[in-house]
Amino acid sequence: xxxxxxxxxxxxxxxxxxxxxxxxxxxxxxxxxxxxxxxxxxxxxxxxxxxxxxxxxxxxxxxxxxxxxxxxxxxxxxxxxxxxxxxxxxxxxxxxxxxxxxxxxxxxxxxxxxxxxxxxxxxxxxxxxxxxxxxxxxxxxxxxxxxxxxxxxxxxxxxxxxxxxxxxxxxxxxxxxxxxxxxxxxxxxxxxxxxxxxxxxxxxxxxxxxxxxxxxxxxxxxxxxxxxxxxxxxxxxxxxxxxxxxxxxxxxxxxxxxxxxxxxxxxxxxxxxxxxxxxxxxxxxxxxxxxxxxxxxxxxxxxxxxxxxxxxxxx
Amino acid sequence: xxxxxxxxxxxxxxxxxxxxxxxxxxxxxxxxxxxxxxxxxxxxxxxxxxxxxxxxxxxxxxxxxxxxxxxxxxxxxxxxxxxxxxxxxxxxxxxxxxxxxxxxxxxxxxxxxxxxxxxxxxxxxxxxxxxxxxxxxxxxxxxxxxxxxxxxxxxxxxxxxxxxxxxxxxxxxxxxxxxxxxxxxxxxxxxxxxxxxxxxxxxxxxxxxxxxxxxxxxxxxxxxxxxxxxxxxxxxxxxxxxxxxxxxxxxxxxxxxxxxxxxxxxxxxxxxxxxxxxxxxxxxxxxxxxxxxxxxxxxxxxxxxxxxxxxx
Numbered sequence: 001x002x003x004x005x006x007x008x009x010x011x012x013x014x015x016x017x018x019x020x021x022x023x024x025x026x027x028x029x030x031x032x033x034x035x036x037x038x039x040x041x042x043x044x045x046x047x048x049x050x051x052x053x054x055x056x057x058x059x060x061x062x063x064x065x066x067x068x069x070x071x072x073x074x075x076x077x078x079x080x081x082x083x084x085x086x087x088x089x090x091x092x093x094x095x096x097x098x099x100x101x102x103x104x105x106x107x108x109x110x111x112x113x114x115x116x117x118x119x120x121x122x123x124x125x126x127x128x129x130x131x132x133x134x135x136x137x138x139x140x141x142x143x144x145x146x147x148x149x150x151x152x153x154x155x156x157x158x159x160x161x162x163x164x165x166x167x168x169x170x171x172x173x174x175x176x177x178x179x180x181x182x183x184x185x186x187x188x189x190x191x192x193x194x195x196x197x198x199x200x201x202x203x204x205x206x207x208x209x210x211x212x213x214x215x216x217x218x219x220x221x222x223x224x225x226x227x228x229x230x231x232x233x234x235x236x237x238x239x240x241x242x243x244x245x246x247x248x249x250x251x252x253x254x255x256x257x258x259x260x261x262x263x264x265x266x267x268x269x270x271x272x273x274x275x276x277x278x279x280x281x282x283x284x285x286x287x288x289x290x291x292x293x294x295x296x297x298x299x300x301x302x303x304x305x306x307x308x309x310x311x312x313x314x315x
Numbered sequence: 316x317x318x319x320x321x322x323x324x325x326x327x328x329x330x331x332x333x334x335x336x337x338x339x340x341x342x343x344x345x346x347x348x349x350x351x352x353x354x355x356x357x358x359x360x361x362x363x364x365x366x367x368x369x370x371x372x373x374x375x376x377x378x379x380x381x382x383x384x385x386x387x388x389x390x391x392x393x394x395x396x397x398x399x400x401x402x403x404x405x406x407x408x409x410x411x412x413x414x415x416x417x418x419x420x421x422x423x424x425x426x427x428x429x430x431x432x433x434x435x436x437x438x439x440x441x442x443x444x445x446x447x448x449x450x451x452x453x454x455x456x457x458x459x460x461x462x463x464x465x466x467x468x469x470x471x472x473x474x475x476x477x478x479x480x481x482x483x484x485x486x487x488x489x490x491x492x493x494x495x496x497x498x499x500x501x502x503x504x505x506x507x508x509x510x511x512x513x514x515x516x517x518x519x520x521x522x523x524x525x526x527x528x529x530x531x532x533x534x535x536x537x538x539x540x541x542x543x544x545x546x547x548x549x550x551x552x553x554x555x556x557x558x559x560x561x562x563x564x565x566x567x568x569x570x571x572x573x574x575x576x577x578x579x580x581x582x583x584x585x586x587x588x589x590x591x592x593x594x595x596x597x598x599x600x601x602x603x604x605x606x607x608x609x610x611x612x613x614x615x616x617x618x619x620x621x622x623x624x625x626x627x
Contacts, residue, residue: 026450029531033446037439037462037502044499045465048476055476062479111335117323119332127613128339130620131346134609138562139598142581143349146591152361154348167363189342194620201621250469253562257581271563275471279567284475291472298467 049295056289063282076289086290088265089273095180096187096269097248101241103188108195109237113229115196116203126200130193137190141257144186148172148258173259179267183255187248195240202236203229235313242305249298270294349602352595357408360591374408375592377401379418379600383410383586410586418597421579425601427490428575429558432497436554439498440505441547445535447506448513449521459510462503470563481568488569496564501554508553511622512546513539549615556605576601 024032056076060069080086111129115122132140147155151168160167172182206228214224252271255261261268261276268276274294278287323331352360354371381401386409395403405412447455477496478487486492516539524534540547566578580597584590609616 024531026531030446030450030452033442034452037443037506038458040439040495040499040502041462041465044477044496045468045473045503048473048480049468051476051479052472107338111338114331114335117328117331119328119335122332122335123613125332125335125339126617127610129335129342130613130617131606131609132342134556134605134616135346135602136560136562136577136605138560138566138577139580139601140345140349143595143598144345146352146594147345147348152363152365154344154365157363157365189345197617197621246467252469252471253577256562271469271471274469275567278471278475279478284479288475291469291475294469294472298469299464302467 052288052291055285056292058285060285061282062284072285076286077293079286080290080293085265086273089268089270092180092265092267093249093251093269096183096251096267097245099181099184100187100191100248101244103184104192104195104244105237105241107188108192108240109199109233111192111196112199112203115200126196129196132190133193135190137254138257140190141186141254144182144258145173148182150174174263176263176266179259179263183258183267186254186258187251190254191244191247195237195244198236198240198243199233202233205236206232235309238305238309238312242302242309245305246298246302249294346602346606349595350599352591353599355592355595357585357590357592360595372404374404375590375596377404378585378590378593379583379596380416381405381412382414382416384413385409385586386411417579418576418583421574421576422600424490424569424573425559425575425577428493428497428573429555431490431494432501432558433551433554435494435498436501436505437547437551440502440550441509441540441543443502443506444509444513445539447510449518459507463507465503466500471567474564474567477564478567488571488573490573493565493569493573493575496568497558497561500561500564501557504557505550505554508550508619508622509543509547512543512550515546516542545615546619549612549619552608552612552616553619556608559605 057071057073058069059072059075061067115126144155147153148171150156150171153167155172156167156170159165160169170178172178172185210228210232211224214228219227250271251269252275255267255269256272256275259267261272265273274287274290277283277290351369353375354373355366355369356372356374359366359369360375383405386406390411391406391409395406398406402412446452447459452458481487481492484492486495520538520542521534524538525531529537560577561575562577565575569575569578576597580594580601583594583597585593
């Protein structure tokens with residue numbers, strides 16, 4: 001209906017829209033529309049951030065509100081950077097990040113490549129593969145502890161059945177050598193579909209004409225794969241890695257429910273370690289400094305990575 | 316159909332299909348196991364080897380919705396015929412119901428906080444996204460990037476000052492506090508996604524409406540909103556799913572009245588140790604709506620996931 005109207009009036013007067021507009025001015029509306037969002041983000045994101053930075057220079061503890069808050073300069077930072085336990089959690093995080101990304105990229109890309117063969121019913125099966133990433137990591141993670149039970153757990157039973165070992169002979173979340181893999185398996189199960197979807201978008205963005213041209217030049221399928229498919233999907237793949245990297249650096253809910261950081265502190269990722277300092281030991285100032293260090297690490301790594309990504313894109 | 320060099324052969328399609336379906340079935344197994352365990356009796360749930368065929372029972376669901384205690388020795392011999400069916404079921408295991416459990420409350424909290432925060436995030440996000448898309452806003456790109464980057468922070472790190480702030484304002488463990496917090500977290504995603512959807516709508520439509528004598532407001536809700544509706548709807552579903560699934564803030568900032576289901580479900584325990592059928596029943600009720608949603612709305616959702624990530 002409005003399209004018809006538009007057409008008529010567009011012919012009558014094609015130019016000079018801005019000063020004709022009735023009602024509030026554009027400026028007022030822009031201000032009206034944006035300010036609530038900015039206000040909320042300032043209150044819930046920026047203000048707390050500044051507060052964290054402030055607290056990180058003090059010895060404040062939430063559970064001792066009556067004690068005087070003292071400025072202690074960079075002492076918190078010095079203590080964190082010289083603490084060997086924190087290097088342990090950093091190593092656990094690095095191990096988790098590395099393997100989840102490797103597995104998710106390999107499986108995710110392979111799945112996307114297969115789905116892109118456009119077999120019948122591929123969109124329904126894609127949706128089924130995507131299901132785990134839509135679900136609550138805490139609730140699902142909690143249930144995985146049941147699947148990982150020695151003897152009665154489904155995971156142990158299936159692995160035992162396939163490999164011929166006794167299902168009660170190993171405990172995925174109870175053994176120091178297996179626990180890091182237990183969280184990698186569940187994270188890969190949950191998040192491979194994300195990498196898959198991004199890769200699929202990449203594969204679908206490659207125009208058929210490029211392959212047709214390559215075919216005319218008698219390039220082998222193998223060669224086409226390495227000189228067309230991979231380079232064209234690479235920017236998408238790198239983006240997926242960026243998102244998974246940031247997400248898994250923040251990882252908390254799934255691992256807390258699965259292993260709780262144990263056994264010992266073998267799966268204690270940085271977020272879990274931070275929670276322990278801030279909300280169990282109540283070392284607020286110390287934990288704030290820890291949080292600041294984590295911010296800087298994420299932002300630093302992410303921006304170096306984005307630079308590399310842009311280089312790949314420009315090629 | 317004409318021959319095409321890029322169209323995979325029948326055999327290739329068949330092999331690809333089998334591999335993907337195989338992976339999908341493995342992926343599905345843990346989820347099927349959750350649903351099945353919800354309908355098992357306690358002994359069946361921990362049987363070895365794991366039981367695939369079993370007699371279904373609603374015991375887990377009864378345990379989920381009730382608090383129970385051991386029967387006293389006199390009560391065991393009492394006649395059971397007059398008792399309601401659920402009490403009879405519980406007495407079979409030597410327990411008795413002492414009252415309703417907290418599960419319905421926690422579930423309802425998830426509903427209120429999820430829908431409340433989604434509503435605010437979408438209303439504020441849509442208006443802000445419209446302004447970013449259509450007006451000259453100073454430092455627009457920086458602002459947009461800043462808005463998105465707020466999602467890079469680990470929730471636990473943000474939780475320290477939020478915890479202090481909420482305590483000061485009396486917002487700890489309140490619905491209002493959780494709605495405000497989730498609104499803020501979702502707002503960044505909503506602005507970012509909806510801004511992209513609105514950018515795709517040609518400006519000419521609105522300009523034509525303005526010439527027709529519409530005000531900016533009218534042009535916004537009569538021309539732009541209907542066009543962006545599907546994009547906004549899929550953004551709303553992402554916000555809802557995020558709020559529904561969120562755990563880190565919920566476990567740190569709520570403990571009683573405003574506690575949502577994700578921190579609650581793992582704490583469900585029976586009279587004698589971990590009651591897996593009850594946990595599975597709770598998980599089923601909590602996860603099933605999301606699964607159904609995902610399957611029904613797959614077209615929009617899958618597009619939304621890639622759109623949100625690939626855009627830029």
